[in-house]
Amino acid sequence: MNENYLISVEQFNRQSLEDLFNLAKDIKQNPSKYHDALSGKVIATLFYEPSTRTRLSFESAIARLGASNISTENAREFSSASKGETLEDTIRIIAGYSDAIVMRHYEDDSSEKAVKVSNVPIINAGAGKKEHPTQAILDVFTICEKFGTADNISILLGGDLKYGRTSHSLIKMLSLYKNVKLYGLSKPAFALPQEYIDFIHQNGMTYQAFTSFDEVPKDVNVIYHTRIQAERFEGDFGREEFIITQKVLDTFSKDTILLHPLPRCEEILPEVDNDPRAMYFVQAHNGIPTRMALLLKLLGE
Ligand code: NCD
Numbered sequence: 507m508n509e510n511y512l513i514s515v516e517q518f519n520r521q522s523l524e525d526l527f528n529l530a531k532d533i534k535q536n537p538s539k540y541h542d543a544l545s546g547k548v549i550a551t552l553f554y555e556p557s558t559r560t561r562l563s564f565e566s567a568i569a570r571l572g573a574s575n576i577s578t579e580n581a582r583e584f585s586s587a588s589k590g591e592t593l594e595d596t597i598r599i600i601a602g603y604s605d606a607i608v609m610r611h612y613e614d615d616s617s618e619k620a621v622k623v624s625n626v627p628i629i630n631a632g633a634g635k636k637e638h639p640t641q642a643i644l645d646v647f648t649i650c651e652k653f654g655t656a657d658n659i660s661i662l663l664g665g666d667l668k669y670g671r672t673s674h675s676l677i678k679m680l681s682l683y684k685n686v687k688l689y690g691l692s693k694p695a696f697a698l699p700q701e702y703i704d705f706i707h708q709n710g711m712t713y714q715a716f717t718s719f720d721e722v723p724k725d726v727n728v729i730y731h732t733r734i735q736a737e738r739f740e741g742d743f744g745r746e747e748f749i750i751t752q753k754v755l756d757t758f759s760k761d762t763i764l765l766h767p768l769p770r771c772e773e774i775l776p777e778v779d780n781d782p783r784a785m786y787f788v789q790a791h792n793g794i795p796t797r798m799a800l801l802l803k804l805l806g807e
Contacts, residue, residue, distance in 0.1 A: 665732035
């Protein structure tokens with residue numbers, strides 16, 4: 507990552523990602539070392555779509571680095587977007603009020619638009635159905651924390667593989683690792699788009715799509731489940747068919763971990779929350795050290 511912004515996972519190579527993870531690990535172990543690291547900085551969080559984890563973990567990360575935060579959590583309604591202001595004009599203005607802008611927006615190319623007009627770093631906190639790079643960072647960080655590396659990893663991607671930006675960014679980030687096997691389990695209407703299947707094959711990974719839990723290899727290292735992104739399409743999608751119950755989880759290896767970017771709907775039942783393989787809350791909390799590390803990399807020097 508040479509640029510002073512983060513809009514896509516494609517900006518990383520293996521080395522820059524590992525440097526970020528090493529910093530995140532140190533932050534996790536010695537948080538007090540970093541308490542004043544960004545003091546005097548003002549960081550804006552500009553969210554045009556709902557968020558709990560991403561916005562609040564960024565705001566917590568900002569506070570834990572000694573920086574200040576200015577925020578609008580519902581920019582679609584509460585910013586001048588509702589009066590017809592363009593995203594570009596909003597960014598030009600907020601760039602003059604802050605040292606960095608963390609932005610979530612419903613358009614796939616919103617981060618690219620923002621970077622073009624901003625003279626402060628832009629961090630993509632979710633862009634349409636295309637990218638969610640800071641989620642992929644914390645997802646892969648969690649996988650590496652558990653398995654030591656994401657080389658030789660096998661992952662079952664479940665739920666909404668069509669509209670889910672977290673799966674799309676995760677797939678791209680995993681291409682930095684060797685011998686990655688990807689599996690998909692979704693209703694046909696939410697299957698992984700061909701462009702991602704092509705990307706997988708062009709980048710030395712493998713992909714196999716399944717139609718039932720029975721077909722999935724039970725020694726898969728990671729189950730990465732996601733909710734149907736109902737806000738991204740018109741019409742009714744029916745019910746999620748692939749629900750992780752304790753019975754389903756018990757068919758998998760004792761070393762398989764269960765991740766989910768959250769929020770979950772019905773696809774993971776709360777009855778599995780206390781199973782040691784259910785790691786989605788640990789995963790969500792890894793948003794703090796990884797986002798602190800990213801802010802430091804972009805603003806620290
Ligand atoms: C995800 C998102 O916004 O894409 N949430 C998150 O940031 N953890 C996943 C989702 O909304 O389903």
